[in-house]
Amino acid sequence: MSTTELKTEVTAPVPEPRRRRAWVDQVLIYLLSFVLALVISAFLIAFADPDVRSALPYFFSQPMDTISAAWESVSEAYKALFSGSIINFSAYTVTDAIRPFTESLYTATSLILAGLAVALPFRAGLFNIGAQGQLILGAIVAGYIGFSWALPFPVHLLVAILGGMLAGSLWAGIAGLLKARTGAHEVIVTIMLNWIAIYLLQYLLTLDAFQRPGRDDPLSPPVAAEGRLPRILGEDFRLNLGFILALLAAWFIWWLLERSTIGFEFRAVGANPSAARTAGINVRRAVTGVMVVAGAMAGLAGMNQILGGSTEYALGNGIAGDIGFDAITVALLGRSTPLGVVLAGILMGALRAGGSTMQAATGTPIDIVLVVQSLIVLFIAAPPLVRKIFRLRAPKPE
């Protein structure tokens, strides 16, 4: 082994360990950030509403017109957001009433898995922007096994899940290995690998092996019934085994980071690579290892996209959506801890699921949901700002 200096500049934010005394403050900041984001978005919703805009020019002669129009549009929008993500009180059946929450968890599944793929490298001082590409590779392999192989039920599903995981691992492993061996910056390498994955998928979907028989569209046949993730609350709900897998994955990452020697090495490398090396930790192995595990998480997210039926079990060019990038938000919001990622994933899943209902019910543009998300992250990233707005005192230092 040569002793060449390995460049591991710590560009990624490494979250401080949580101070137990400050946990109340922490929760308060989160809640207030959410409230602030909703308040600001309320103004945007109001101004986007045509009734409000038509009443605004004569605000001073009949102010109530504007105010009531604004109140109506905002309250209707948020009511729809709630009934689309938590519980629908106006539904006729229990199934319809609780469906929104199951949809939120369903939407959260891929976000949690991809969020873990970003959060874990953060802890080791690496910035994995490549969750998108790793996710696409996972979806390609899991999907291909799903629709072209014929195996009995649990075996088919297991093979497809493992295939997706491995594909994601390998894709991220390339970036990890390049970083460990040559010092190539993982941000650049993972971005490039994203593009390669996107165009690889585009190319594969022009091949007969990936297209539906007799069709020429870039759309694969649906995954065989034996390869689909079974629904856990009956056929009426889309929520499936994938969510349980995501929770298990989060638990595994927690165990890995907090209870295992390997995880200790990961965190040590994140805290200070030079010190870690001096202490006898193999930094190269840790860097590659982190990326491989992270890639497995993203691969699982891709697997969940295709085998969980979010696109009706078919592989298309848009299989990954923006999940790989939303995962960065999830990881930041969750402060890179597994529990945080699960909660942040569920919050964002709920906003997504509710956003669809909000759009259908009130015509509020779905982009508002993105604004809410971004504002929450912005406020959470700046606790002093939130404290100042609400005149809170900072928690006592230890």
Added chain:
Amino acid sequence: MKTRVLAVSALAALTLAACGEAPSDEGATGGATGGTAAADFLGCMVTDQGGIDDRSFNASAWEGLQAAEQDLGIQVKYVTSKSESDYTPNVNSLVAEDCGIIVTVGFSLGDATLTAAQANADEKFAIVDENPDADPDTDGVQPTENIKPLLFNTAEAAYLAGYLSAGMSESGTVGTFGGIKLPTVAVFMDGFADGVAKYNEDKGADVKLLGWDKAKQDGLFAGKFDSPTDGKNLASNLIQQGADIIMPVAGGTGLGAAQAAQESGGKVAIVWVDTDGYESASQYKEVFLTTVEKGIANAVETATVETVNGQFTNTPFIGTLANDGVGLAPYHDFESKVPAELSAEVEALKEQIIDGTIVVESANSPQT
């Protein structure tokens, strides 16, 4: 401090904007008459990832719904899809809104529409450019009673455009390219190729077509629908190889071809597709020889009106020259340049296609 300055200036701006007169109360109750069945009817639409303002088929479908709103006083709304995983939730949220009809746009929404239609037998659907029941994968499934496919045999109109272009070309070379190789794109190119071949056969001419080989079903594609830069590059390549009339079947990417034609200073003309380019892309209006029109707006409007009147059927609508579902737009600025003889021949061909003397064959034509 800074926030206060901002707040004050924002308030000032609002104050200035808010000094207008209030409208009188009379007449304010006009508009929605209410009470009639039509006024309670909700026409809904789910876009694909192109979004509502794609100047292409999402926009046309929405135009059709808005026309139905004008005709009958119904209510209309649309839901935008940001990604493929939005399709199913979006369709389902509209089902929950009690829409009278849900129009979905594009083949990629086929699966989501089919699943929702099977789960909600009372809901009516119309889908543009896709026939879920023709899919071999769903052969085992009963043809769905509640989906009306809206399909377009654009090969017929593109055939006329091919003949016209071959007749108008001075260099003896015409070209075409596509956005992404989809059947709904290739069907234009098939018809165009046949039209050029017909001209060569009738006139003993030898006009060459670049960019599409009908026999091999392969040709020139940009790989995307939203990149004018790529479109311009492809068009420039075709122009260098001698093409003086180009048909881009590529949505926004095609605008680059129109730009290249404009820069050629009148040497190169463009055949536009979907909606009359003379109006929808009027910044380049002088380069458009004609447009192969695809009557999505009309089809959506008709399907909606039929549903409001209780005449919904699941029979696929297939736009053809015969039912004006597809057609050639007026020549506009080229009106004076197209020889009377040629335009008469195109008219005659149209009649022959309508009465069945000529059958335009394309593997990409809609299957029923």
